[in-house]
Amino acid sequence: MCLLVLATLFGVFLDAGDAFQIQCYQCEELMHNDCSTPEYIVNCTVNVQDMCQKEVLVKPNGVHYRKSCASSGACLIASSGYQQFCTGRLNSVCISCCNTPLCNGPKRKRPVPSAATSSRWRSSLALLPLLVPMTVLPGT
Numbered sequence: 171m172c173l174l175v176l177a178t179l180f181g182v183f184l185d186a187g188d189a190f191q192i193q194c195y196q197c198e199e200l201m202h203n204d205c206s207t208p209e210y211i212v213n214c215t216v217n218v219q220d221m222c223q224k225e226v227l228v229k230p231n232g233v234h235y236r237k238s239c240a241s242s243g244a245c246l247i248a249s250s251g252y253q254q255f256c257t258g259r260l261n262s263v264c265i266s267c268c269n270t271p272l273c274n275g276p277k278r279k280r281p282v283p284s285a286a287t288s289s290r291w292r293s294s295l296a297l298l299p300l301l302v303p304m305t306v307l308p309g310t
Contacts, residue, residue: 191215193271194222194239201232206275214239221245221267222274228262237274240267 196212197205214220219239227234240248245267256264268274 189216190220191217192220192222192239192269194219195237195272195275196239198234198236200234202235205235205237206272210237211272212239221269222272223248224266224268224274226262226264228258228260230260242267242269 192214193211194214195206195210197210199205214222219241221240221242223236223238223240223245225234225236227236245265249265249267252263252265256262258264266274
């Protein structure tokens with residue numbers, strides 16, 4: 171019953187005229203992959219282009235990058251269709267799709283955990299036995 175109520179509320183919010191619009195990087199360039207700056211940010215077509223696409227083509231004169239908005243259907247078909255050609259070698263074509271804002275930009279580096287974070291994690295693990303209920307077997 172609770173699930174039905176949540177699904178109904180979700181449908182009401184979606185039907186309330188809230189349009190979905192994603193922002194992506196859009197460019198075509200040779201070799202640098204640095205077209206991930208504010209001047210390359212575009213608003214994709216509302217409720218049509220719901221994904222960002224990134225193409226990496228390896229050509230004799232270098233690596234070419236294309237970034238754009240795309241519809242999920244077209245992007246997913248293209249990425250799966252070119253998957254066999256995504257080798258990283260000459261004439262390679264790799265197409266990737268993503269659905270969060272500006273996700274076709276540069277990969278973000280993961281933060282390295284600090285010593286303080288590691289010690290907090292170890293102290294949390296030390297409390298784990300207190301949180302897990304103990305099972306008492308009959309006859310013990």
